[in-house]
Amino acid sequence: MKPWFPWVSLVARLVLGGVMLVAGALKVTDPEAATQAVRAYELLPQGFDGIVGMLLPILEIAIGLMLIIGYGVRPAAVAAGVFMVLFIAAVSSAWARGLAIDCGCFGGGGQVAPGDTKYLQEILRDTGLLVLAGWLYLKPLSKFALESDPHTSTGVTAS
Secondary structure, eight states: OOTTHHHHHHHHHHHHHHHHHHHHHHHHTOHHHHHHHHHHTOOSOTTHHHHHHHHHHHHHHHHHHHHHHTSSHHHHHHHHHHHHHHHHHHHHHHHHTTOOEEOOBTBOOEEOOGGGOOHHHHHHHHHHHHHHHHHHHHOOOOTTOSOOOTTSSSOOOOO
16 A cells, blocks of 8 residues: 555545535534425425435435544445435436526525526536545545554554
8 A cells, every 4th residue: 555545545534524524514404405405306206305305414424424533434435425426416417407406415405596506516526526435435544543454463543
């Protein structure tokens, strides 16, 4: 392993985990707005939007915390990566169908004026986060993580 890999993984963990944590925290305080944001995509059957609107922020917070503290990094990176793929697909779908909505990624969400959409920026941001999730899947050991290297007999972390 290159000596700088654990440092890159640390940055990836903190950026991806921080984004997930903040996104979830901003939505968890207003479940109705989160549900409205999910509903605006017009992808789920009625009734599921409320469930997703309530569970999504909790899962984002859990994934974010796992990444930030460095515990269960690989499974958390997989979960974050799945979220990013779903977010990219949902935003792309809204864009392709001509919907004018705010992504609701950091709270809010719902209808906006057609000129106020930011689909390309949202897709590019989530693609960058997906790359970080992929890096963490491949290189989960990082500096200052709670998770230890299972391949060493001492169980020392990569800090």
